[in-house]
Amino acid sequence: MPPRIKVNDIAFFERPLPFVRPFRFGAVTITASTQLFVRVEIEVEGKGRATGASAEMLAPKWFDKRPHLTEAQSLDGLRRSLAIARELYLAKGFDTAFGRHAKCIGPQVAACAAEDIPPLTAGFGPAEIDKAILDALLRAAGVNFFEGMAGNIAGIDARLTPDLDDAVIARFLSTRRRLDRVAIRHTVGMDDTVEGDGGVADPNENADARYFKLKLNGDPAHDAARLARIGRELARLPYATKVTLDANEQYADLAALSALVDRLDHDAALRPIAANLFYIEQPMPRDITKASPLGGLATRSFIIDEADDSYDAFPQARALGYRGISSKSCKGIYKSVINATRAAAWSADGGEYFISGEDLTCQAGLGVQQDLALGALIGVAHAERNGHHYVDGFADTPADEADAFLTAHPDLYMRDGGKVRLAIHDGDLLTGSIAAASGFASSIHPDWSTMQPLKRPTPRVSQEQTI
Numbered sequence: 001m002p003p004r005i006k007v008n009d010i011a012f013f014e015r016p017l018p019f020v021r022p023f024r025f026g027a028v029t030i031t032a033s034t035q036l037f038v039r040v041e042i043e044v045e046g047k048g049r050a051t052g053a054s055a056e057m058l059a060p061k062w063f064d065k066r067p068h069l070t071e072a073q074s075l076d077g078l079r080r081s082l083a084i085a086r087e088l089y090l091a092k093g094f095d096t097a098f099g100r101h102a103k104c105i106g107p108q109v110a111a112c113a114a115e116d117i118p119p120l121t122a123g124f125g126p127a128e129i130d131k132a133i134l135d136a137l138l139r140a141a142g143v144n145f146f147e148g149m150a151g152n153i154a155g156i157d158a159r160l161t162p163d164l165d166d167a168v169i170a171r172f173l174s175t176r177r178r179l180d181r182v183a184i185r186h187t188v189g190m191d192d193t194v195e196g197d198g199g200v201a202d203p204n205e206n207a208d209a210r211y212f213k214l215k216l217n218g219d220p221a222h223d224a225a226r227l228a229r230i231g232r233e234l235a236r237l238p239y240a241t242k243v244t245l246d247a248n249e250q251y252a253d254l255a256a257l258s259a260l261v262d263r264l265d266h267d268a269a270l271r272p273i274a275a276n277l278f279y280i281e282q283p284m285p286r287d288i289t290k291a292s293p294l295g296g297l298a299t300r301s302f303i304i305d306e307a308d309d310s311y312d313a314f315p316q317a318r319a320l321g322y323r324g325i326s327s328k329s330c331k332g333i334y335k336s337v338i339n340a341t342r343a344a345a346w347s348a349d350g351g352e353y354f355i356s357g358e359d360l361t362c363q364a365g366l367g368v369q370q371d372l373a374l375g376a377l378i379g380v381a382h383a384e385r386n387g388h389h390y391v392d393g394f395a396d397t398p399a400d401e402a403d404a405f406l407t408a409h410p411d412l413y414m415r416d417g418g419k420v421r422l423a424i425h426d427g428d429l430l431t432g433s434i435a436a437a438s439g440f441a442s443s444i445h446p447d448w449s450t451m452q453p454l455k456r457p458t459p460r461v462s463q464e465q466t467i
Contacts, residue, residue, distance in 0.1 A: 002155030012454035026248030052136025055366035076457035085125030096155030119309035135440035218250030231272030294321030340378035357383025373441035393421030
């Protein structure tokens with residue numbers, strides 16, 4: 001039987017996170033943000049108390065892209081998601097780690113909906129708390145993430161996913177073998193340089209990546225011209241490359257998407273991209289996605305990302321012609337495990353389904369380590385890693401804390417240019433030290449004394465109050 005836990009305390013903290021260059025994706029450009037930290041204290045039945053932690057960037061206008069919201073309002077939605085989840089997770093009584101999640105996720109989505117917070121944002125609070133709880137549970141048991149998950153220490157079952165059964169999930173977890181290396185997929189944002197110094201083919205810029213993620217803006221002609229330029233640069237590299245495309249919901253409908261795919265299929269200038277394309281990620285807005293079967297477009301591989309806002313999103317997307325779904329720890333570690341189980345089961349039945357690794361600027365330290373471990377568990381061989389590109393190493397993290405992470409995980413970090421930053425080995429990240437750590441992918445926690453409490457969200461003023 002998986003151990004049962006109760007949650008005694010949950011605390012949220014933050015640090016400013018400056019970027020070294022603008023990151024433009026979809027309709028938003030980020031030049032700075034905030035890094036969230038979660039600290040929980042749990043009691044493990046019969047074993048005493050333990051503390052766990054997690055971290056994630058608060059990404060403006062990604063979870064909720066509605067145009068009437070400001071960036072600050074979109075971040076307030078994430079903070080409210082955390083606050084609502086905190087009250088739910090602090091309910092009395094013992095349960096498994098997944099059992100606590102399963103009991104909270106429905107009320108969480110409903111409470112957020114009552115405050116006009118959409119499901120993807122609603123899932124952020126539970127996702128971050130779940131990671132910290134799992135960290136504490138693994139520390140209490142004295143096992144690392146991979147050992148613990150192989151034994152289903154969290155008690156993941158099929159109560160939220162009637163298309164699966166408990167035995168299929170347990171069997172999937174028990175057969176997982178950690179990937180020793182995970183290749184980085186280098187992001188090329190909409191404002192990034194394409195040619196010359198600092199461009200796509202510059203090894204000082206791309207960290208010798210063999211995989212590239214190229215952002216799209218939703219205009220087929222503009223995107224095709226830019227992809228042709230990028231393709232010419234990739235062809236200059238002395239090794240083969242593979243690419244993925246990500247539109248972040250910017251293609252208005254199937255007609256616009258068809259125009260892009262037609263260019264990929266027939267434009268000779270796009271052959272270096274089209275011949276090496278793995279998949280196209282979240283091309284259309286999430287609401288249009290759910291109402292638009294891909295039809296003949298499904299001959300290309302498509303995945304959902306922002307449309308992944310519930311446990312039944314992947315089966316629904318599969319019925320529309322999608323072959324894949326993204327794993328992001330900010331959307332929920334348990335959902336990633338469930339979706340990886342589905343992809344394996346559907347593929348065993350003769351299909352070609354997969355789960356990908358996409359990075360919402362996971363930062364050096366807990367954020368990148370926990371997301372890397374999750375991908376290495378479920379078989380993500382290459383993952384977008386854009387934190388190393390848009391943020392200067394550990395950024396404004398105190399030097400002593402950055403040094404502590406370097407000492408604890410010397411295969412994952414290095415000192416370069418006066419900063420501790422990710423160590424990328426021939427385009428790969430190594431997972432050895434995160435596997436050796438008791439807990440969720442880190443042998444140490446950040447220095448809580450150097451952080452501020454998470455800012456409270458600004459109360460929304462209703463239309464009635466303004467009249």
